[in-house]
Amino acid sequence: MIEQQYIDLFEQYRGELDANSTEGINRHRDAAFELFKRNGFPSSKLEEYKHSNIVRSFDTELGLNLRNIPVPVNPYDAFKCDVPNLSTYTYFLINDRYYDKAPQSESLPEGVFVGSLQQFSKEFPGQFETHYAKIADMADNGTVAYNTMFVQDGFVVYVPKNVEVEKPLQLINILRGGVDLNVNRRILIIAEENAHVKILACDHAVDDVHFVVTQVTEISADVSAQVDFYELEENSEKVTRLSNLFSEQKENSNVVTSGITLHNGYTRNNYRFRILGEHAEAHAGGLAICDKTQHIDNFAFLDHAVPNCTSNELFKNVLKDRATGVFCGKILVERDAQKTQAYQTNRNLVSSDTAQMFSKPQLEIYADDVKCSHGLTTGQLDEDALFYMRARGIDKEEARLLLMVAFTRDVVDMVRIPVLQERLISLIDKRFRGELMRCGNCAVCK
Amino acid sequence: MLKISNLHAIVEEQEILKGIDLEVNAGEVHAVMGPNGSGKSTLASVLAGNPKFEVTRGSILFKGKELLEMEPEDRAREGIFLSFQYPVEIPGVSMVNFMRAAVNEQRKYKNEEPISATDFLKLMRDKRELLGMDSQLVSRSVNEGFSGGEKKKNEIFQMAMINPLLSILDETDSGLDIDALRVVAAGVNKLQTKENATIVITHYQRLLEYIKPDFVHVLYAGKIIRSGGPELALELEKKGYDWLIKP
Numbered sequence: 001m002i003e004q005q006y007i008d009l010f011e012q013y014r015g016e017l018d019a020n021s022t023e024g025i026n027r028h029r030d031a032a033f034e035l036f037k038r039n040g041f042p043s044s045k046l047e048e049y050k051h052s053n054i055v056r057s058f059d060t061e062l063g064l065n066l067r068n069i070p071v072p073v074n075p076y077d078a079f080k081c082d083v084p085n086l087s088t089y090t091y092f093l094i095n096d097r098y099y100d101k102a103p104q105s106e107s108l109p110e111g112v113f114v115g116s117l118q119q120f121s122k123e124f125p126g127q128f129e130t131h132y133a134k135i136a137d138m139a140d141n142g143t144v145a146y147n148t149m150f151v152q153d154g155f156v157v158y159v160p161k162n163v164e165v166e167k168p169l170q171l172i173n174i175l176r177g178g179v180d181l182n183v184n185r186r187i188l189i190i191a192e193e194n195a196h197v198k199i200l201a202c203d204h205a206v207d208d209v210h211f212v213v214t215q216v217t218e219i220s221a222d223v224s225a226q227v228d229f230y231e232l233e234e235n236s237e238k239v240t241r242l243s244n245l246f247s248e249q250k251e252n253s254n255v256v257t258s259g260i261t262l263h264n265g266y267t268r269n270n271y272r273f274r275i276l277g278e279h280a281e282a283h284a285g286g287l288a289i290c291d292k293t294q295h296i297d298n299f300a301f302l303d304h305a306v307p308n309c310t311s312n313e314l315f316k317n318v319l320k321d322r323a324t325g326v327f328c329g330k331i332l333v334e335r336d337a338q339k340t341q342a343y344q345t346n347r348n349l350v351s352s353d354t355a356q357m358f359s360k361p362q363l364e365i366y367a368d369d370v371k372c373s374h375g376l377t378t379g380q381l382d383e384d385a386l387f388y389m390r391a392r393g394i395d396k397e398e399a400r401l402l403l404m405v406a407f408t409r410d411v412v413d414m415v416r417i418p419v420l421q422e423r424l425i426s427l428i429d430k431r432f433r434g435e436l437m438r439c440g441n442c443a444v445c446k
Numbered sequence: 447m448l449k450i451s452n453l454h455a456i457v458e459e460q461e462i463l464k465g466i467d468l469e470v471n472a473g474e475v476h477a478v479m480g481p482n483g484s485g486k487s488t489l490a491s492v493l494a495g496n497p498k499f500e501v502t503r504g505s506i507l508f509k510g511k512e513l514l515e516m517e518p519e520d521r522a523r524e525g526i527f528l529s530f531q532y533p534v535e536i537p538g539v540s541m542v543n544f545m546r547a548a549v550n551e552q553r554k555y556k557n558e559e560p561i562s563a564t565d566f567l568k569l570m571r572d573k574r575e576l577l578g579m580d581s582q583l584v585s586r587s588v589n590e591g592f593s594g595g596e597k598k599k600n601e602i603f604q605m606a607m608i609n610p611l612l613s614i615l616d617e618t619d620s621g622l623d624i625d626a627l628r629v630v631a632a633g634v635n636k637l638q639t640k641e642n643a644t645i646v647i648t649h650y651q652r653l654l655e656y657i658k659p660d661f662v663h664v665l666y667a668g669k670i671i672r673s674g675g676p677e678l679a680l681e682l683e684k685k686g687y688d689w690l691i692k693p
């Protein structure tokens with residue numbers, strides 16, 4: 001059993017983990033450990049993991065930073081992010097550790113906390129206790145339990161009632177290491193009543209070793225809160241990213257998430273949205289561009305528990321070479337959730353015979369007065385459009401490129417930060433031109 | 447300028463063009479008429495290089511070069527322009543980007559520098575005004591949600607932007623209202639010079655009152671069965687095609 005070495009490791013180093021973390025975080029390790037011992041990692045025998053064997057990623061020698069030792073690095077030297085000038089607020093997680101030396105040129109609005117999970121657990125114990133490991137369901141998912149066992153730090157955004165953080169916050173996740181590593185990071189986003197915040201998280205692997213990353217994100221959107229959470233993955237092909245995002249929403253809240261996989265190795269993104277208050281809206285976007293043997297698996301579960309809410313999911317994949325794409329979208333409309341509007345779309349562009357796409361929409365509807373739809377297409381570029389463009393003198397390759405960029409456009413349009421939209425379009429363009437081979441713009445790769 | 451000889455083309459294993467001969471010289475306007483399904487659009491597509499159609503015999507010389515050996519984009523750069531009977535919608539590609547790419551590809555082919563932003567905007571505005579096109583149309587995705595007439599107008603707008611040597615207008619008049627037809631025809635006439643040529647595919651004499659042809663050809667079942675002067679179109683208008691088919 002692959003899990004055994006991690007069970008042993010945990011038992012042996014439990015003391016170290018606790019000593020280098022905080023009381024609040026440590027408190028959840030036992031329950032997580034019990035669940036992990038029982039469930040292990042989700043196996044590919046499970047229907048939901050049929051096309052993604054994530055257990056295999058752990059079947060190797062992986063180092064863990066059990067003593068939470070800072071990686072000696074100045075992220076500003078090592079790395080220039082591809083999305084510059086987006087915001088005045090930039091934060092770093094280096095592997096699973098918060099980098100606390102990043103200077104901010106502007107102070108945040110009164111009462112807002114942005115910083116490390118450790119610090120938050122100490123300074124806001126009540127808030128921490130209410131949300132941490134509460135939205136994320138460990139029982140259902142061994143990866144989440146595993147993360148909760150080993151996690152020592154992470155990133156927190158807490159916006160109190162009626163506060164609007166106007167400028168987007170940018171979190172840059174940097175993976176660094178001299179040996180193959182397992183990194184377990186945590187993101188917690190709390191928006192209280194009528195709080196507004198927009199966050200962009202970028203993933204970059206700087207060193208050319210294997211990284212297996214588990215990330216658990218918890219989003220709590222209280223009454224009338226607005227949360228935007230955009231993720232941009234630009235990892236190397238040696239990175240396995242196992243992300244689990246959990247979002248809970250109350251009345252009138254509005255949550256937008258988007259996961260853009262520009263360059264990756266092996267990625268599984270789980271999304272679990274629960275809409276618990278009326279007149280709330282959830283918008284979930286996803287876009288992956290994969291070639292070579294890259295693997296993308298997006299699994300989205302959306303639970304409409306109450307009436308009068310709207311959800312909109314749009315996931316797109318562009319696959320070539322021997323890339324694999326998987327999408328599973330489950331929508332549950334509970335019996336009381338009348339007047340629900342739930343839309344789901346999955347469109348895929350597969351441009352080689354060896355690339356594969358598996359797609360499975362699943363609607364479970366128990367209310368009778370609802371508007372739900374799902375659309376699924378997997379195909380190639382529109383030949384008529386291609387000819388039309390060539391007939392105007394546009395090169396075949398250039399025409400293909402323009403059409404591919406166009407294909408991604410509606411996912412980009414879901415992003416509610418105009419400068420980020422522009423930046424994404426140019427990054428996507430570069431990606432299709434093969435000019436974004438690794439992590440784009442870091443000093444190490446150049 | 448253009449010399450088509452014994453052109454045969456098939457689609458889906460069916461022969462559509464069965465030996466076409468046609469010569470077009472600079473400064474000329476040719477009208478091609480003929481019943482539905484006779485192969486007019488197929489001829490236009492083959493000239494533009496649509497890979498859906500396979501040419502089995504014959505040749506197409508354009509300025510002395512064999513077109514059949516050229517990719518569609520190279521034919522366009524050499525000066526062939528097809529105004530589509532059914533313009534294609536391309537969601538997500540803006541008219542502006544589309545036109546900039548097209549104009550710059552033409553310039554690159556002629557070893558010219560890419561057009562400057564200000565010159566491009568001016569060119570867009572001039573041609574838009576020439577055709578009385580709404581400014582918000584060009585800020586949208588290519589043909590997306592355009593009405594039938596707007597699509598046709600947009601084809602001629604593109605023609606004006608690119609300024610081709612040989613324009614093939616495939617039923618550009620269908621879908622245009624009376625005023626738009628006049629504006630579009632005036633636009634086409636304005637672009638017509640001694641150096642370029644136009645092939646107009648149409649069912650109706652009405653368009654030919656605005657764009658006056660030097661020659662009229664009747665295409666039937668993949669062959670040109672009659673050629674004549676402008677009076678042939680008038681005769682067709684009166685008598686239909688039957689008298690030509692079953693003499």
Ligand SMILES: Nc1ncnc2c1ncn2[C@@H]1O[C@H](COP(=O)(O)OP(=O)(O)OP(=O)(O)O)[C@@H](O)[C@H]1O
Nearest residue numbers: 457458462481482483484485486487488489498531
């Ligand atoms: N892609 C295709 N697959 C099969 N048949 C085709 C295809 N394209 C054209 N054809 C057939 O070829 C014949 C000629 O078509 P074409 O479009 O050239 O006619 P046309 O003269 O332009 O007619 P219209 O006046 O209606 O526009 C028709 O019978 C048509 O059904």
Ligand SMILES: [Mg+2]
Nearest residue numbers: 486487488531
């Ligand atoms: Mg036709």
